[in-house]
Amino acid sequence: MNQRSKTSFKIDVQLVVYYIILVTLGWFTIYSSSKNQFVDESFFSFSNLYTKQLVFIGTSILLAMVILLIDSRLWIHYSTHIYIASLLLMVLVFFVGTEINGALAWIKIGDFSIQPTEFAKFTTALALAKFFNEGKTNKEKKFLWVNAFFFILIPILIILAQKDTGSALVFLSFVILFYREGLTGWILLIGIFAIAITVFTLYKNEIYSIVILTNLLALFLFLHRKNSTLIKRDVALYAVGILFVLFTNIGYQHILQDHQRMRIDTLLGKVKDPLGADFNSNQSKIAIGSGGFWGKGYLNGTQTKLDYVPEQSTDFIFCAIGEEWGFVGSFIVISLYTLMIIRIIILSEKNRNQFVRCYGYGIAGVIFFHFFINIGMTIGLLPIIGIPLPFISYGGSSLWAFTILLFIFIKLNEN
Amino acid sequence: MSQLYQKRQYTIIGIVFVTFIVLGFRLFYLQVIDNSFRQSADRNALRKIIEHPARGLIYDRNDSLLVYNDAAYDLMVVPNELRTFDTVELCRVLNIEKKELVKRIEKAMQWSKMLPSLVAQQMSKEDYGYLQEKLHRFPGFFVQNRTLRHYPHPIAAHILGYVGEVSREQIEKDPYYQMGDYIGLSGIEKAYENELRGTKGIRVVLVDVHNRERGSYKGGIEDVTPIQGVSLWSTLDLELQKYGEELMHNKRGSIVAIEPESGEILCIVSMPSYDPNLLVGNVRSKNYGILSSDEVNSPLFNRALMARYPPGSTFKLANGLIALQEGIVTPTSIYPCPGGYRMGSHTIKCHHAGSTNIYSAIQISCNTYFCKAFYNILSNRTKYPTIQKAYASWEQYVNQLGFGVKFDSDLPYELKGFIPDTSYFDKKYNKAWNGNTVVSMGIGQGEASVTPLQMANFMAIIANKGFYYKPHVIKAIGSKESPNTRFQKRYETGIKPEYFDAIIQGMEMAVIGGTARSAKIDGIQIIGKTGTAQNPHGRDHSVFVSIAPKESPKIAVFVLVENGGFGSTVAAPIASLITEFYLNREVKRKDLEKRIIDFQ
Structure with missing residues (x-):
């Protein structure tokens, strides 16, 4: 009893609070953007995204509790195994996978689909943390960075083969970890x-x-x-x-494929085609821009509700926030992410264990990359790259993976 | 190694923070500084559907419906929202060629890319139902409910007028209108457009990316219900109008009947006419073309308001009144008539011989009497130093009697006829003219011309003994109890009532034992005056004016039948039948009625 209360006390409350806020906000936003206000639909029907997301949130909380309960040394000890297992799962997609939106990245189990790529993000972080944590011989140190890049190159190649360019790019975010661990600063310049x-x-x-x-x-x-x-x-x-x-x-x-080239051309303003190639990006900007300072109010967004914005519950969910909650809501959301990332970095630096620090920088990079790329694309700063907004976007795999990713860190910091 | 690079955490935190600032500024720019997105979003999702109100109904003076509305469906297009669609299918439904469809869409684009324009008018209910179902396959198109005018009785076409699409100029003048809207183009429809058109409604609906309506915006908070146009009550008597048109069957000419005490027009017939239902909806332009190119009958020409006829002998009444008012004659003054009015070598003939006073002069329509009276008015040098002054004074009386001026009431395209002024004669006769030069004006011949409406109004003046209300066709607006206030002003003629008594008595004598005997009705005291307007192009026009009953008159009538010969032949019986019908609501003289209807 004494032991347990001590344990829960050491959990980083800030991160948990950010997590809860983002996930809750995510559910309400999914409810707003996917609910068909013109049709009476049963709240408990599993054809509704928001009902499904509720299930995903419930299971994510269970996952988080399990992670907080089991011994954190498990992650350190089995990190390489977990990494290899996740890579195998990704390869399995080639054989039993389902194609969704042009990307062969899904394994269908009954009504639910799992995207192994999502899980590879934290397993790679675990593997890299272990890699940097192990004492290196001088000879090994000579090839340190080459080896380190191999850890991210393998998932990147698999994912590229599945034609999911966005997810592949996410693995470049580990360069932040590399930089912290001594990769020359020239690499950034x-x-x-x-x-x-x-x-x-x-x-x-x-x-x-x-x-x-x-x-x-x-x-x-x-x-x-x-x-x-x-x-x-x-x-x-x-x-x-x-x-x-x-x-x-x-x-x-x-x-590059045609549609990718087109996305870049439209972003650079070389092509003006608001009804064609530019449509999604344009409508996304209109959605956020039309929110104004205070937003149109919850459930009042027209851009997201009437399907002008594509994928309004997944990759473009920030549009619904921008439209309904305006600058105030958008600013709160980007602040929450920034605070969460900086908090992870601060905790990583505080921790004397190099494994924890490396894992922390790894996941900080992943969250940062998702956050920057996703919001950057919705507000027309970056080309359209289909990756979800962590904790908020609709999707079981994404939410589970980010929950595990964050809570392993919280658990690792407990000791 | 880790200690070595510990400071790099600040670089990394710095990158995160800079990213935060960049995103924050971008969001601030999009959401707070740039205001254009709100409009873009609204343009996307909100479609303002104009709900056209039904035009106001028009009733006759006895609450019978003259004009009502029928439902119709128009196909509209918003060019900006067009995407590729199945042109073959749409052409098939609309029953037009692809070329025609492209032309119409191009026309719509030229007008406005954002606002809806008309593509096809008045689809059938079946086509409407079919299209409505498949509309999501034709983004940019939508169906609008409209109403069309309908006339249960094919009468009074000129006065009721017609509606048609607004022109570009009208749209520019009044922002109420949009391309494809209907507007009153003539008649009551035009004169009372503001009352009849009603108030447009707006329904704001949400439209999704597939151009499907997804419900009303904010629960319809910005919707405006259309308000139907105000109903009008006409002064026309439907049955009387119908009867008048029947009597004028196969003739050319006009009937105008006025209720003297109010200036209300009871019936106003112009023949040849047309069925007002011909100028409704998508057959309008075709039929209009046919009607306007009919140069033989000119059915669109409203003779009652626009024709210029020589007033003929009926004008003698006006000159009699002026002579009495000016003291040129008294009721008992006698002019000898040697069978004509002689001036130098020329004589204006008379059909009788003997002396006349004003009563008998009217009774037998004595030319000599009125030529002399007119000559004496113009030669009154004790009062007027020159003929110009004398004539100007006469002209002023004539204007006050409603001739040579427009009433500017609610009647369409009214003309003012022609009463020459002094400068006209100065120019024509090089200032060397006297009473005899222009004496034919005294008996309604010569240069003067008047419209049937003016003559009928003149009868109303006589019935009222000296004043009139502007003749008009709408008596109440909104409800029968709310009178049209535009026509409550009483216009005075400046001639004393007692002088009218003399005129009235003369007109009574004309019916009892004079030129107007054919107007006599058993049981109704009708008074009248014939006129035979000389027609240089053919047979004379038959003219008759009447008032009945003599005591407290209820109806003043003017009838003109072109090429009808003497006033007593056809015009007088028509006036008589109109009067009988109006006062008794039935006509007993079926033989006369039949003879008149058959008269050609």
Whole structure:
């Protein structure tokens, strides 16, 4: 008895509160955006998304309680096994999977579908945490980052094969963990520079980018005129840059699928087609923008209710929040996510156990990536990438996976 | 290693925080600064469906329905909401060629991309039902309920008027109207458009992304129920109007009957006419084309208000009144008549010989008497220094008697006839003219022309002994108890009532033993005056005016039958039958009635 009350006291209340608020808000939003106000429907019918989500929430709470009750060492000990098991589950999809919205990512069991990809997010975090936590020999340290990237590359390749680009990109979020664990900061700068050059190349054309790179080279050659090693490095980087620009264009034209290219073109404003390619993005912005400061009021959103916004209960659920709760509601939601992510980082840093810290940074990255990409796409900052908004979007797999992901961290922090 | 990179947590927290700021600002921009999204959302989801009110009904003076409404269904299009659809199917339902459909949609686009325009008018109930069911397959189209005018009795077409689609100019003038709306284009429909059109309603409905209506917006809080146009009570007597048109069967001309004490028009016939039901709905433009190109009958031409006839002998009554008022003659003054009025080499003939006073002059329609009287009015140099002054004074009397001016009442396209002014004669005769130059005006010939309405009103003035209310066709608006206040002003003529007594007595004598004997009715004291308006193009026009009963008159009638010959031949019997019908509600003289109807 004494032991148990002590246990519950050590649970991080802040994270649990953020979780409860987000999940509750999620259910009410799903109710609003999926309820057909023009038809009398039974609340208890399982054809309603909101009734199903209620079941998902109930089972998620059960999962959370189970996680809080079982020994946290289990996760540390079996992390690699769990990771491999999740990878196998993803591979299983190729054999018994069902295709939904063009992505072969679902395993159907009765009326419910499971998306193994969702679970791979926390299993990868577990595996990476274990990987960084183990003492490394010097030889192993030499290839540390190559090995680390393999942990995320495997799920990425499997998911890409299932044509679920959005979910694959999520695994890039572990770079945040890598950075914290010592990956050179250049990787971030180069990453940002690469994104800038890519956008520029796609927005204008490769000639512009090459001119800019050449100018930068000239600048650095002038600055480094007395140091021949630096000059060599500058020239080498320049060559890589040029190759990257050329590859960007070729990759853009030949690797991306048509609809993906279209999403990027519309975001960059190269294509104006509000009734066609631009429709979803445009309607999504209209939904959020029309909410104004105070919103239209709960259950009063027209954009989401009348199906102008696509996927209004899953990937585009933020539209319903923006439309019905306005800037006030939207701001509260982004604040909650930001607070939750920063809280996870603070707790990770406080914890002396490197496994916990690495797991914490891993999941902070995943939540952050989902949060930024999902909301960014609904407000027209980013191209449309179909990933759910954690804790809020409709969907069993997503909610279960994020619940497990968060509560393992809460449990790990207990000790 | 971990200690080494501990400070990197701040970079990471920084990235998270910057992201938070970026998202926050973007949201603030979308939701607070940029206001355009609210409109976009409303444009998406809210469709304002105009609910057209039914036009007001029109009753006759005895509560019989003259005009009512029928349901009709129009197909509308909002060009902006169009998506690809099955043109073949729609063309089949509408029974039009694809080219025609494309043309109509292009026309709609030119007018407005956002607002609904008419694509097809008045579909049948079956087509309406069929389309309504499949409408979700035709995004951008919707069906609007409308009403069409219907006339239970095919009479009084000119006065009732017709409705048609509004023109671009009318839309620009009055924002009430939208493309495809109906507006009164003539007659009562035009004069009382504001009363009849009612108030449009608006139904705000939610439309989903598939163009399906999904219910009313906020439970109909912004809906406005259409209010039907106000009903009107006409001054017309349906039965009398019908009877008048029957009597004028196969003739050209006009009947105007007025209730003197109020100026209410009891019947106003212009022949040839047409069935008002011809100018309703989608057959309107076709039929209008046929009617307007009929140059032989010109059925659209409203003779009662627009024709200019020489007034003929009936105008002698006006000159008699002016001569009495001006003191040129007294009721007992006698002018000798040698069988004509001689001026130099020219003579205006008379059909009799002997002396006349005003009574007998009216009774036998003596040209000499009225030529002399008119000449003397213009030659009164003690009162007027020049003929111009004298004529201007005469003209003023004539205007006060309702000639040469418009009443501007509720009648459509009324013309004012023509009473020449002094400058007209100055120009024509190079200022060298005298009473004899223009003397034919004294007996209603010459330059002057009047409309049937003016003549009927003149009879009302005589019946009232000196005043009139503007002749009009609508007596009550909204309910029978709320009178039309526009026509309650009494207009004075400036001629003393006692002078009218002389005129009335002359007209009575004309019926008893003069030119107007054919107007006599047993049991009704009718007084009248014939006129034979000279027609340079053919047989003279038969004209008759009458008032009955002599004591407290109830009906003043003007009848003109083109090429009908003498006034007593056909016009007088018609006036007599109209009077009998109106006062007795039945006509006993069936033989006369038959002879008149058969008269051509």
